[in-house]
Amino acid sequence: MSEENRKEDGIEQEELAETEGFREEESPWQEECPPSKGQEEECPEDQDIPEEEFEEESAETGSQGAKESKDSSRKGFFGKKKEKKDPRDIQIEELTDRLRRTMAEFDNFRKRTEKEKSAMFEIGAKDIVERILPVIDNFERGLSSVPEDAKGSAFAEGMEMIYKQLLKNLEEAGVKPIEAVGQPFDPNFHNAVMHVEDENLGENVIAQEFQKGYMYRDSVVRHSMVQVAN
Numbered sequence: 001m002s003e004e005n006r007k008e009d010g011i012e013q014e015e016l017a018e019t020e021g022f023r024e025e026e027s028p029w030q031e032e033c034p035p036s037k038g039q040e041e042e043c044p045e046d047q048d049i050p051e052e053e054f055e056e057e058s059a060e061t062g063s064q065g066a067k068e069s070k071d072s073s074r075k076g077f078f079g080k081k082k083e084k085k086d087p088r089d090i091q092i093e094e095l096t097d098r099l100r101r102t103m104a105e106f107d108n109f110r111k112r113t114e115k116e117k118s119a120m121f122e123i124g125a126k127d128i129v130e131r132i133l134p135v136i137d138n139f140e141r142g143l144s145s146v147p148e149d150a151k152g153s154a155f156a157e158g159m160e161m162i163y164k165q166l167l168k169n170l171e172e173a174g175v176k177p178i179e180a181v182g183q184p185f186d187p188n189f190h191n192a193v194m195h196v197e198d199e200n201l202g203e204n205v206i207a208q209e210f211q212k213g214y215m216y217r218d219s220v221v222r223h224s225m226v227q228v229a230n
Helices: 003-030 051-077 087-144 154-172
Strands: 175-177 190-196 205-211 214-216 219-222 224-229
Touching: 087 154, 087 214, 087 219, 154 175, 190 205
Parallel strands: 190 224
Antiparallel strands: 175 214, 205 224, 214 219
């Protein structure tokens, strides 16, 4: 073999070696993950994820986040836990409630006591008025029995003045006489002891009064003793 042929063979071998080295350098970029038998090998991190799988994962993540936020908002609105009260605050509330109840009971007791006192005072006043009424009756009988010639005497005028003063004081205390003659008969104020037929008077009209009746404020102390017509 000539030297020229040897040189050409050497050049070809060098070119062939360079080509194979270049191919070996390119091979790592073109490698894929071939599945092995019976095992699943993981792909390198630089391998691209399919678009469908990425969209499904993002949708699941978004729905899960929305669900968690909804649950948290619902829990914050409805499921708010009651904070534990301080025992001192509870004791203050109990004492305040007890004080309010005691004040209400005392107010009711005060009103009831005032009502009872007023009723007792009225009963006592009625009892005193009832004892004074016979004195007034005697004054009226005495003044009606004074003769005509003695009506202008000092004795008769003095008795009349005392009588008027007594009636005035009783009137100021709330005692007043019950109207009878000419009024319709009312069993709440009048006590009928006689009956008479009189064409000049209407039915159940009081014709005559035998004894005056008196009232103390709104209650009757003594009924009027009267004669009823028709």
